[in-house]
Amino acid sequence: MTTLDDSAREALALLESKLLKRTLATSERTDGVSVMRSGRTYVSFSCNDYFGLSHHPDVIAAGVAALQQYGAGAGASRLVTGNHPLYEALEDMLARMKGTEAACVFGSGYLANLGVIPVLAGSGDLILADRLSHACMLDGARMSGATMMRFAHNNPEHLALLLREHRKEYQRCIILTETVFSMDGDRAPLGAFAALAKGYNAWLMTDDAHGLGIAEPEAHAEVQMGTLSKGAGSYGGYVCASREVVELVRTSARTLMFSTALPPASVASATAALNIIASDKALTSRPLQLAQRFTQFLGLDEAQSPIVPLILEEPERALAASRALEEAGYLAHAIRPPTVPPGTARLRFTFSALHTEAQVDGAADVLKANGYA
Numbered sequence: 001m002t003t004l005d006d007s008a009r010e011a012l013a014l015l016e017s018k019l020l021k022r023t024l025a026t027s028e029r030t031d032g033v034s035v036m037r038s039g040r041t042y043v044s045f046s047c048n049d050y051f052g053l054s055h056h057p058d059v060i061a062a063g064v065a066a067l068q069q070y071g072a073g074a075g076a077s078r079l080v081t082g083n084h085p086l087y088e089a090l091e092d093m094l095a096r097m098k099g100t101e102a103a104c105v106f107g108s109g110y111l112a113n114l115g116v117i118p119v120l121a122g123s124g125d126l127i128l129a130d131r132l133s134h135a136c137m138l139d140g141a142r143m144s145g146a147t148m149m150r151f152a153h154n155n156p157e158h159l160a161l162l163l164r165e166h167r168k169e170y171q172r173c174i175i176l177t178e179t180v181f182s183m184d185g186d187r188a189p190l191g192a193f194a195a196l197a198k199g200y201n202a203w204l205m206t207d208d209a210h211g212l213g214i215a216e217p218e219a220h221a222e223v224q225m226g227t228l229s230k231g232a233g234s235y236g237g238y239v240c241a242s243r244e245v246v247e248l249v250r251t252s253a254r255t256l257m258f259s260t261a262l263p264p265a266s267v268a269s270a271t272a273a274l275n276i277i278a279s280d281k282a283l284t285s286r287p288l289q290l291a292q293r294f295t296q297f298l299g300l301d302e303a304q305s306p307i308v309p310l311i312l313e314e315p316e317r318a319l320a321a322s323r324a325l326e327e328a329g330y331l332a333h334a335i336r337p338p339t340v341p342p343g344t345a346r347l348r349f350t351f352s353a354l355h356t357e358a359q360v361d362g363a364a365d366v367l368k369a370n371g372y373a
């Protein structure tokens with residue numbers, strides 16, 4: 001007889017043998033870029049808090065005021081009694097920033113994708129997703145019951161081929177892509193995708209988790225989702241679209257219906273952060289400038305976003321490079337399969353407006369000195 005614990009032990013041993021077991025390290029983020037672990041302070045290149053807004057005084061003050069006025073938790077789902085007055089300002093702000101008629105805020109980006117995609121497509125429909133799309137888009141597509149096919153990464157020719165061959169066999173068709181890819185930092189050719197969507201009577205949906213405030217997309221998708229947990233420094237997810245689409249999402253997305261509304265403080269902080277993102281161009285342009293400084297210094301392809309991968313192929317090498325940086329006081333997380341395809345284990349660097357040039361150059365020096373770049 002195999003006990004549950006035996007079974008778990010076996011699964012863990014297998015992961016460990018492939019260097020794919022993950023661990024949680026207690027990390028105390030003391031400002032936008034510093035992380036304290038086991039008593040030592042590191043400069044982190046592994047936070048998605050691109051503008052350091054999680055620790056911005058206005059963002060914190062908005063959260064504290066909401067906490068005091070409305071309490072710690074929302075008490076119910078939004079459709080019951082959890083829809084506190086702070087949601088309206090946040091959704092208005094999101095719709096304005098994205099240039100859509102309406103927006104709907106979810107508990108997280110993950111929940112937004114799991115909720116929205118099954119509202120837009122189902123059995124008998126076709127979903128075409130970029131091969132490197134985030135796990136939660138793929139999970140949402142699977143949950144929808146639609147047929148899913150994946151097109152080669154950022155490749156409009158392959159997307160066109162799939163549309164030509166398969167579009168007519170299905171009723172509705174949705175094209176899914178990220179705007180800025182979370183693990184590669186490159187940007188999708190949205191203009192070409194939008195034109196294909198139009199030509200084949202399909203709808204384009206984008207995941208802008210890493211693009212908010214960073215990159216003005218070259219074309220706007222009908223459905224734009226994203227997160228408030230990265231550049232906005234708070235927590236939550238959203239979808240922006242036409243009034244009708246948002247109304248349908250509000251009334252039928254299961255992850256909105258059956259999950260508690262966000263804590264009021266998260267909503268108020270997100271709104272305060274978006275106000276800063278919308279108005280402070282010096283702040284929002286800096287992460288990309290620093291990323292480009294880093295890629296230039298190391299002779300890598302020029303950064304297209306604040307995310308820069310250093311591909312080291314095997315998990316072993318990525319872990320060793322991560323350790324070398326850690327010894328020198330820098331955190332850059334090793335990303336391994338299944339987060340990225342086998343053979344593409346990497347260090348993933350994210351740059352924040354709060355990094356100094358000296359910190360960026362310091363991390364690059366360590367990589368050079370150890371033969372990783």
Ligand SMILES: *Cc1c(COP(=O)(O)O)cnc(C)c1O
Nearest residue numbers: 108109110134182209227229236
């Ligand atoms: C982080 C991320 C999400 C999930 O957002 P959360 O708010 O963290 O749940 C969705 N899509 C992409 C591309 C992401 O990087």
